[in-house]
Amino acid sequence: MGTQLNLDSYPSLLANYTVQWTCPEYLTTPTGIPQHEELLFTDDIYPLERDGFTFTPVGKLLSITPSTSSIRGATNSITLTLSGIPDTEIGAVLYSNIKGNIVRIKRYLWDSETAQIQLPSVGSVQGRFFGYIESYSVDDDYDYYGRSQTVSLTLNLNSWVDYLSNNFNARQTNSESMKENFPDDTSFDRVSALKDTEFNFGAPRSQATTNGRTTRPISGSGGVWV
Amino acid sequence: MSFLNAMKGLQQKFQDKEVGANNLGKLVSHSIISRFDSNFINQFIVAPNQGTPSQQPGPGKKITLNPDTQNYIPVIYGSAYTSGIITDATMSADNLTMWYCITISEKTGTFIDGTDSTFSFKEVYYEGLRLTFKDDGYTVDLAIDDDGNTCDTYSGLMEIYPFSIDSDEPTGFTTESAQNNLAAYDLMPHWDIYDTMSELNFVIVKVKYNADAEITSLENLQFKVENSMKNVGDVMYDYSTNTRYGAGIPEDDLEIS
Numbered sequence: 001m002g003t004q005l006n007l008d009s010y011p012s013l014l015a016n017y018t019v020q021w022t023c024p025e026y027l028t029t030p031t032g033i034p035q036h037e038e039l040l041f042t043d044d045i046y047p048l049e050r051d052g053f054t055f056t057p058v059g060k061l062l063s064i065t066p067s068t069s070s071i072r073g074a075t076n077s078i079t080l081t082l083s084g085i086p087d088t089e090i091g092a093v094l095y096s097n098i099k100g101n102i103v104r105i106k107r108y109l110w111d112s113e114t115a116q117i118q119l120p121s122v123g124s125v126q127g128r129f130f131g132y133i134e135s136y137s138v139d140d141d142y143d144y145y146g147r148s149q150t151v152s153l154t155l156n157l158n159s160w161v162d163y164l165s166n167n168f169n170a171r172q173t174n175s176e177s178m179k180e181n182f183p184d185d186t187s188f189d190r191v192s193a194l195k196d197t198e199f200n201f202g203a204p205r206s207q208a209t210t211n212g213r214t215t216r217p218i219s220g221s222g223g224v225w226v
Numbered sequence: 227m228s229f230l231n232a233m234k235g236l237q238q239k240f241q242d243k244e245v246g247a248n249n250l251g252k253l254v255s256h257s258i259i260s261r262f263d264s265n266f267i268n269q270f271i272v273a274p275n276q277g278t279p280s281q282q283p284g285p286g287k288k289i290t291l292n293p294d295t296q297n298y299i300p301v302i303y304g305s306a307y308t309s310g311i312i313t314d315a316t317m318s319a320d321n322l323t324m325w326y327c328i329t330i331s332e333k334t335g336t337f338i339d340g341t342d343s344t345f346s347f348k349e350v351y352y353e354g355l356r357l358t359f360k361d362d363g364y365t366v367d368l369a370i371d372d373d374g375n376t377c378d379t380y381s382g383l384m385e386i387y388p389f390s391i392d393s394d395e396p397t398g399f400t401t402e403s404a405q406n407n408l409a410a411y412d413l414m415p416h417w418d419i420y421d422t423m424s425e426l427n428f429v430i431v432k433v434k435y436n437a438d439a440e441i442t443s444l445e446n447l448q449f450k451v452e453n454s455m456k457n458v459g460d461v462m463y464d465y466s467t468n469t470r471y472g473a474g475i476p477e478d479d480l481e482i483s
Contacts, residue, residue, distance in 0.1 A: 102479075104481075163473065164462075164465060164466065164472075164473050168465075168471070168472055168473050169468075169469060169470060169471055169472065169473075169474055170298040170299065170471050171298070171299045171332065171470060171471060172295065172296055172297060172298055172299070173293060173294070173295055173296075173297040173299065173311055173313050173329065174295035174296070178424075181424070181425075181470055182422070182424040182425075184420055184422070185420065185421070185422045185423070185424045186418075186420045186421055187313070187314070187327075187393075187417075187421045187422060187423045187424070187426075188313060190313075190314050191293050191295050191313050191314070192295050194291045194292075194293050194312075194314065194315060195291075195292055195293065195295075196290060196292060197290070197291055197315075198288045198289065198290050199289040199290075199291070199315065199317045199321075199324060200287075200288050200289075200321060201287050201288075201289050201317060201321060201322075201324055201435055201443060202287055202321060202322060202435035202442055203287075203288075203321050204321070
């Protein structure tokens with residue numbers, strides 16, 4: 001295991017989140033050409049440069065609901081809300097293909113004594129949540145008297161464990177399933193023929209094995225061998 | 227990133243009102259070290275729907291196999307006890323010998339570093355009794371209970387042949403120094419070279435009828451098996467990327483570090 005953060009050395013720490021939202025089909029107009037875009041932001045009030053990326057500071061405009069950390073891998077979902085999106089920019093949200101986009105949220109720890117200096121050990125960067133956008137909503141709040149408008153984007157994120165629980169391939173014990181990957185493999189060709197087959201194990205030789213319809217052996221199946 | 231840049235300006239207004247280093251974030255007094263327990267792996271082990279033998283009056287014992295063609299082949303990571311799924315069976319002409327093919331699990335892929343995972347058969351239990359083998363490594367010799375008592379009731383009446391990867395890859399129990407060297411299709415009487423059991427871990431079992439020893443069917447046979455792939459990172463990588471039994475996520479879409 002690598003170097004761990006020694007908390008005994010610090011009376012207090014500061015924490016910030018960084019969000020890396022990968023949008024493969026980012027569009028700002030309905031007729032434009034989709035572009036790959038890495039949307040990077042942090043709840044810090046200063047730009048944050050880490051891992052070769054520059055995270056845009058959005059401060060309190062970013063909120064992330066708590067997530068549960070459990071010993072066992074479990075399905076987990078959180079909600080990320082971005083407030084204060086200018087209404088002139090909301091097209092980017094509406095025209096881009098958002099669902100299924102990958103979102104990585106990390107937590108950065110800082111030494112509160114020296115503020116902007118990142119702690120020098122490996123433990124100062126922790127994964128907070130890795131998942132994908134399951135759904136999203138855009139909330140438009142217009143204050144008539146204040147002549148102001150607030151647009152919020154809420155992303156509902158599911159963890160990869162949830163994805164893995166619902167999206168998997170699996171080979172079944174039948175010929176068709178076997179041949180999907182191995183066309184020449186006949187190992188499971190007899191599984192359905194075995195259904196309801198009776199083997200009269202230990203019986204006198206005259207009592208053949210039957211499946212209720214025909215007498216064994218069935219061509220290409222298990223049954224009696226000599 | 228235009229809308230983020232616009233938000234940056236709005237954020238700046240907040241900052242002008244609330245400048246202060248301590249507003250950078252929340253104070254935390256301790257770190258949370260999260261870790262997975264290998265128990266989560268258990269969710270990937272699918273309990274098979276096994277046919278049950280039936281008994282009728284008369285000489286011998288009528289065994290009805292009712293294998294479900296919709297059974298999913300389990301993926302086993304780490305160590306597990308499993309009965310497997312009977313996917314083939316046949317009986318000798320004199321009705322005194324039965325052969326079974328028991329499918330145990332999928333062969334898993336490679337570790338993150340590219341090396342192959344390995345699958346091993348550790349122990350086998352019959353009716354809750356651990357079996358030992360004769361010098362050939364596959365013919366049952368003694369049965370041992372939890373207290374260490376032994377009996378030779380099943381001695382010579384059962385032969386158990388484990389295979390890893392496919393029909394051409396016979397293997398042995400880790401407790402034995404010898405093992406079978408024949409391919410599975412040379413053991414199962416009605417198999418040919420096209421019965422390859424591709425990318426599967428499985429067992430061929432030969433059972434000789436013996437009413438005195440109460441071997442009249444294949445009762446409650448259980449295997450202790452172990453996959454060398456058991457660390458969370460390797461398991462998540464394998465299950466995420468595998469197109470045969472996993473999520474089939476392209477490797478390029480995963481961040482591996």
